[in-house]
Amino acid sequence: MSKPLYKVTFLNHGKVYELYAHRVASSNALWGFTEVGELVFDVHEGLVIDPTEERLREEFGNTRVLHLPMQSIVRVEEVEKKGASAIRDAASGEKVVTPFPMPARPR
Template sequence: MAKPLYKVTFLNHGKVYELYARHVGGSSLWGFTEVGELVFDVHEGLVVDPTEERLRDEFGNTKMLHLPMQSIIRVEEVERKGQSAIRDAATGEKVVTPFPLPAKPR
């Protein structure tokens, strides 16, 4: 039997993060929730999701997240992984780091 998959939505520095993980549970640290075994897409082609790359850069080497309970918005058990996202907390719009453009000559 496969391990369950969870979509964890939480606040972090004024943004709403949506990550997928295989483990969610109580932490030994009072007031925190453990989120572990984070799941990221593995892209073999040229198309790369900048949000997924940003999340992988930030959390790729993380063994276990200990999130304060008050920062967690929702934990959902899901059938399959969707797209991870970073959204602005006020507007709900996705926050995407744009591809850097060359500077305009002066």
């Protein structure tokens, strides 16, 4: 039997983050926090397919466990399969566009 997969939606610096993880539990070490571990990211060789996924991997790729305050968590869903991770504006709900890096223009 495979591990359960969770979609965790939480507030971070005025934005709504949507990440996927295999482990979500209340923290035994920190009262009022939720532990989110075994984060799941798409693995692509070569070209970057989704710049938002790449940005999230850069920010959280080496994270063993996130300790999120309970009041920052919007939702935790157990899902069948991984969808696209996202960063959204907290006020409008629109996806925050992560631009592709552009080469410097010669002067």
